[in-house]
Amino acid sequence: MLQGWVVVLGSFGYIGLLFAIAWYADGRARQGRSLIANPVIYSLSLAVYATAWTFYGSVGRAAHDGVGFLPIYIGPTLMILLWWFVLRKIIRISKLARITSLADFIASRYGKSALLGGLVTVIAVIGILPYISLQLKAVSSSFQILLQDLPAGLPGKPGTMPILQVTALYVAVFMALFTIAFGTRQVDVGERHEGMVAAIAFESIVKLVAFLAVGIYVTYGLFNGLGDIFSQAAARPDLARLMVPFSAEGSIANWVWMTVLSMLAIVFLPRQFQVAVIENVEEKHLKTAVWLFPLYMLAINIFVLPIAFGGMLHFPQGVDADSFVLTLPMSQNQEGLTLLVFVGGISAATGMVIVETIALSTMVCNDLVMPILLRWKRLNLAARGDFTALLLDIRRGAIVIILLLGYFYFVVAGEAYALVSIGLISFAAVAQFAPALLGGLYWKGGTRNGALAGLSTGFAVWFYTLLLPAFAKSGWFGMEVVERGLFGIELLRPTQLFGLTGMDQITHAMIWSMIANIGLFVLVSLTGRQSAAEHSQATLFVDVFTQTGEVPRVWRTTTSASALQTLLGRFLGPTRAAELFLAYATVRGLNSVEELEADAELLNFAERQLAGTIGAASARTMVATIAQEEPLGMEEVMTIIDEASHVIAYSHELEQKQRELEAATAGLQAANERLKELDRLKDDFISTVTHELRTPLTSIRAFSEILHDTPDIDPAERHRFLGLIIKESERLTRLINQVLDLAKLESGMAQWQTAELDLREIVSDAVSATSQIFKSRGVAIEARLPSRVSAVVADRDRVMQVMLNLLSNAMKFCPANTGRVEVRLAEVDGGVRVDVEDNGVGVSREHQAVIFEKFRQVGDTLTQKPAGTGLGLAICRQIVERLGGRLWLESEPGRGSVFSFSLPLASGALKAAE
């Protein structure tokens, strides 16, 4: 049997070694040669997951459930597959936002909500305290077992002994000392606790070595290898049962939930968050951890079943399986091995307690105490000087209080449950963080209120379905509520809520708490609105891999850089603050801090630095006090967004206007060109008219002067000249009339006397009016008219003018004697068409294009200029178009032309036609 002093000496020796390692690692860190900047150390520190509960408890659980102990280790292994995606994201965010703890992370995600941070802290403390008690209990129990004379008195369920409590107290005190020494060395919790991490990694090695040692001893020392143990166990029905998974009722659901629970625990246990996220040196260390950590888990579990079976085969019934790892070597008087196992147990327990306490104390300080103190107006803390000492004191106080609470909980409730149960209850508590944290990591829509609602309800359900029955079992109050339900309502029985039965308590509690938690988180998030701060944080978190930096919060007012430096100095120490600000100024190419402007960027910088010390929520409060104005509220941001969208809309409008202007300019240019063209055409017209007017005038003047100057002129010649004067005068008159007519038509000043007309009448009148001239020219004319044609609305005289013009044109271009003109009349779609066809010279294609223009006499090209003003067709087209019709030409040069015009039917006629 081990002597008490040997155990004590061994314990203190080990503890001294821990101090030394932590001291050494901290020294290395100060020299810039970090010991923990190493993926193996990182992976080993993650193994803080394996606590005394693993070390002693998993054998106990295996002895009870067989392979049922596995899910707790399968979960983390499964989760690790997702680490590269999930944990790396959490790490990235935490480094960016200088996150100090799990509570800080969740609070930060939801708009740096102090309320949420506080709630997370409370849940974590309540959920984890029993777990800490468990570690103290494990150490005390193992100490007690060591001091028993084994062969004589095998330990049954450990009785309450004064020495047990005293040991636990010592353990707690030692842990407080260590935690204070290596957990509160610096104010900035965002900085790593190198010594602590190094010690934890060392402890992971110790507990693994110890467990493997006892495993190997039992398997190969007490028995003849694994085959021997399992075949012996298989021979015993009560043990054989344990080798088959899912043998008990509802155990599949149990396995699933256990696995899920441990998947969540490996991320959301405050100590895991601490080592995996806060203490992480480099993201790439994860790459090693994803295979090394599962390997560690496998190694520390490989001998669980052999030890459990070995113990049960070796000892008679009734020996506490939780202590097999100790009692088996003890029973063989393997004192060295026993001491090693004991030290391994201590390492498992202390590792957990130290990290958990650091994590919890940071949360308590930054997310519970500081926000309250800072908001407590009467304290006027914000105006106080140096905060650094206060912050450290709060944290140290928190460490002591947490450990003492853990101790008292152990004293009061230590005998209430088996070890494993407490661990699982804690797991279930921290699992409540999952919806808010994971949801917040991937869903921007998650809101602060959603997180608050889900978290508090999930926690309440956890409390009611797990903690309450546990308390009741401890005999702190009657079992009435557990057995009969709250207010005697059976549906509200904590262990069979709403009649859900057929499963173990953890599964039952997880189902209900997760339904409540996730349901409310999603529901409240979907129905509520995010504040601007929440939205910016949500974006920062969810899009951390895609965006370049933090979404800067909009601070409306500015303060001075020196005021900010003073503020930082109060929390970080004036020297550190001065260094930070000088560095900030230097990076920006400024010579001194005085040149710094307290703009939004500097405020965010200061806030981030503060966040590393007092957490995001408190940092925000502090900067808000000095900036003397809250950051913009949702409404104001909305206003800004509105304004911005107005500006955008306005600029769109401007663009539109510009486009319109450009179009208008183009239009104007075109119009200008058109005007120029018109001007040119007008000039041409005037010039042409002038020419056309001057030509007859020239003759008239010349002959008049000749007759005037030559009284003795031959009478025959006089007569000829007078005839020419008359002819030219007529030509002049005709020209003037046509120009005026055209001008009138073009300007719309022409008088129209429209009536319903029968075009047959007009056509035959026109033909008969010109038949004499046609005959004299030797051109045949024929009218082919239908017996009846619908009426058109038109001006009779104008239509007659068109007809006569077309007929005279046709005649003009027809060869004498063989010429032939045919007039046809037909009703076409919605109108009446008149064709005037001749067999004359025809019109060349180029002339067809311009023949309806003014003064475009086809005769220009002929040696013999046809008589005419060159305005006839232009006038005809004007008339026909004014009457709503169309005038066109089809012609083949050399074969003749068809001039056609159509006029629309009168509306009455149109109706009749329908």
Next chain:
Amino acid sequence: MTPRVLIAEDEDSIVTSLEFLMRRNGFETQIARDGVAAVACLGEFLPDLVLLDIMLPGRSGFDVCRAIRADARLAATRVLMLTAKGRAGEIAKGMEAGADDYMTKPFSTHELVARVRALLGTATPEPQGPQGR
């Protein structure tokens, strides 16, 4: 030798009046009703003066004028342009083409005869008898 005047004009009545005026003043006349005809008869007729309408069908008055100036046999031929448009640009163009004078329609017959005489160097009207040069 009787001065020869070519009348290049497409308007019949104007041709008639010009022919009358020229003949009454004792000049020998020839008529061309378009630009092509005008150029065609130049070599044979060898006019001393051409009354040249600018707006001639076929070839324009400018063309005809340039053809005259390009013909060495017609070095002494005077060109009096007649224009119905009277635009400055046209006049300049006509001068450039080698015209000696121009008149705008409608013109005074007295002035026309005076200018023709001036161009031909027959200052005093001698309705009868040949004119030396």
